[in-house]
């Protein structure tokens with residue numbers, strides 16, 4: 289297993305440290321042991337380190353003789369990993385180390401996440417801190433906690449914890465690509481109060497459901513144009529409401545703020561004599577959606593089943609307010625970047641709806657790589673909520689990392705890459721969170737930042753694997769970058 293898997297792989301010390309930290313359980317919010325390991329390793333290298341209240345560790349590697357006046361560079365990684373496993377695998381992420389194998393050009397775990405995100409970054413940083421042969425300026429090696437489930441470490445870095453004004457984040461997943469920006473985000477929760485009235489007469493209770501959508505990540509998949517189950521259900525309900533007298537009992541749909549909703553369901557009440565009309569509307573809706581989303585969501589279904597005995601249903605005013613609100617709330621890409629090709633700059637996800645005693649609660653999530661545009665789309669969503677008479681609650685959110693195509697570190701990074709590998713690197717930004725924007729914000733701004741990493745396929749899933757040849761390229765590039773900024 290682990291020992292044989294890395295036998296003969298280069299750079300030897302990177303794989304050595306990867307093996308070492310893989311033996312230490314380090315799921316998000318369980319980083320204590322790996323941080324102890326890092327502090328001990330730094331001490332053994334003769335390097336000073338310090339730890340802040342939340343747990344982040346910084347290791348100081350003083351400049352080589354004659355390089356004391358060079359700019360300080362921060363090399364940043366996160367120490368936690370996502371814990372996912374296949375259903376048939378016995379693995380306790382709190383106790384067991386990660387077991388992995390070599391499969392051709394890949395290292396892959398045995399039915400669990402591998403933790404190469406960001407374990408290769410951690411191992412590479414340790415290897416670089418250890419290397420006494422390197423000529424470099426002052427280095428601050430920053431190891432953060434809990435990137436994956438809350439960006440907690442980045443969010444709590446104290447001003448002054450790091451001092452460098454150049455930062456290299458080693459947590460992206462495509463060798464040959466330099467990342468220069470990411471999105472910031474926040475959630476906006478909207479609660480519409482609902483008044484109910486009893487249901488009387490000969491009625492049918494129906495559960496109308498939208499099923500079979502692909503969904504996806506609300507950041508990196510938002511540009512794919514996939515259907516939103518909440519939107520399709522709303523359109524279906526409005527079509528029914530136009531034709532027959534419909535009462536609304538409840539609305540449910542979506543699961544997470546950062547996922548495009550795949551399923552949604554409404555309980556409605558109609559006159560027993562209107563059921564066949566409703567059925568034909570559902571058939572028409574499904575046909576219409578299958579046509580409109582033929583390429584991206586071919587398996588969309590609108591289905592109905594008999595519901596349980598009717599509880600009091602929304603009064604007409606509440607029903608109209610809720611349906612109009614859901615119909616008006618924006619979803620999807622709001623603007624593409626004018627500076628970076630194919631980058632979504634601003635988006636919003638209509639994510640979750642739930643019916644409670646108080647009313648209907650709707651969770652939405654906004655992202656943008658430009659701070660003012662994040663505020664703009666959040667305020668747009670809030671206004672729509674207020675027009676429906678709803679209570680609107682924005683979360684604190686986190687800042688993005690606005691791409692700077694004129695960054696001097698970027699120019700250097702492009703040069704170094706081209707000289708080393710004889711071809712130009714791609715330059716991209718991603719429409720999801722990295723720690724860079726937050727760290728920059730926490731330490732007062734002005735940190736010229738770039739992100740790069742080895743090629744990792746299927747991160748956050750048990751399919752996660754890291755390309756062996758890309759680790760060697762990534763590490764030699766990292767070493768050259770550290771030299772070039774000193």
Ligand SMILES: [Zn+2]
Pocket residue numbers: 366405406435459
């Ligand atoms: Zn990561």
